[in-house]
Amino acid sequence: MGPPIFAIDALKHTYAGKTVLEIEHLEIQPASIVGLIGPNGSEKSTLVKMLGLIEKPTRGEIRFKGRRVAPFSDEARFRITLLPQEPFLMKRNVFRNVAYGLKLRGHGKQLAEDVHQALAMVGLPGEEIVRRPWYALSGHGKQLAEDVHQALAMVGLPGEEIVRRPWYALSGGETQRVALAARLALKPNVLLLDEPTASVDAASAQLIKEAALKARQDSGTTLVIASHDWQWLFEICDEVLHLFKGNIFGTGRETIIFGPWQQLDEGGWGKILSDAQLLRVPPPPAPEAAALIDLLSVNTGSATGSGEKVVLNGIVSRLSLEKKTGQVFATIIAGGHAFTMRLALDQQARQSIYPGESIAIHYRLDQVKWI
Secondary structure (H helix, E strand, O other), rough: OOOOOOEEEEEEEOOOOOEEEEEEEEOOOOEEEEEEEOOOOOHHHHHHHHHHOOOOOEEEEEEEEEEEOOOOOOOOOOOEEEOOOOOEEEEEEEHHHHHHHHHHHHHHHHHHHHHHHHHHHHHHOOOHHHHHHHOOOOOHHHHHHHHHHHHHHHHOOHHHHHHHHHHHHHHHHHHHHHHHHHHOOOOOOOOEEEEOOOOOHHHHHHHHHHHHHHHHHHOEEEEEOOOOHHHHHHHOOOOEEEEEOOOEOOOOEEEEEEEEEOOOOOOOOEEEEOOOOOOOOEOOOOOOOOEOOOOOOEEOOOOOOEEEEEEOOOOOOOEEEEEOOOOEEEEEEEEEEEEEEEEEEOOOHHHHOOOOEEEEEEEHHHOEEEE
16 A cells, blocks of 8 residues: 555744644545534645645645655645635636636647657648647647646636636636636646635535535545635535644534533523523633534433433534444534434434434533534
């Protein structure tokens, strides 16, 4: 077995003297799909940029295919490509936007050499040829056109009309898909996606998702996806990493409840939820601390808690299947908060748990963690 495509060791990154990202060790395997999930400010985008070798960590190292690789180095150029949340298109038509990276990688140079050599043989002026449209060229020109059209077809933008359209005539979803096509055309080893579906329409989001998965299927591309769309991530990812305050601490299925917390009249600590239920916690290290709550069990119907065990009443909002483990997870809404619970293989059928069902969730105070 070869080395991981990425290996991170003792990474620490600071802004203005404040540590914002800290990862002791992380490996990402070739041709895998890894999801990054976490609230805003968890530094998902910072980690994606570092994997894209466009930002260098303050300390530590990132190895690509077992080797140290400097940012913007030729070793990683065109092999790692990043699609940011708000991609930038050059002021040119769709064809030239998608073809730009291919030309930089070599198509353009070889094409120019072939054309000028042919012109010299037949005595035609070079400027006349270079001004011809792409569809009038032969050889490498046709290959370039085929590569561009293939990449656009992957994102649902086929046809002659779209390649001639200028950048300013594209919708937001089309802009995102053209930018993705420009990266898919390179057939990269690694495709990094930073919130790829956050600001596009539903149809574009679906096409972006399908294109990303096809890149892994057809070219063995490794995908690293930072997204708030946790359901999609758990459906497709081999591994999901939960980032919080710049640290990896779980799988993304954990329930995190944010403060502020208050000391209760009857003793103890907690907060009143929007439906007037009391969420109790052990004494927090600070009023604004975040609580990590692992649910112990669920039961249909409602219940009340006693002793160290806390019970909240909620409604099942969705059931989802985790690809890697085959486990079924229930998302339960209680007091405006979403709690996640792994169900035993036969629990869903045995208890008739389904979306819309009233349910009681249980956790213990001594199992609440502060992060």
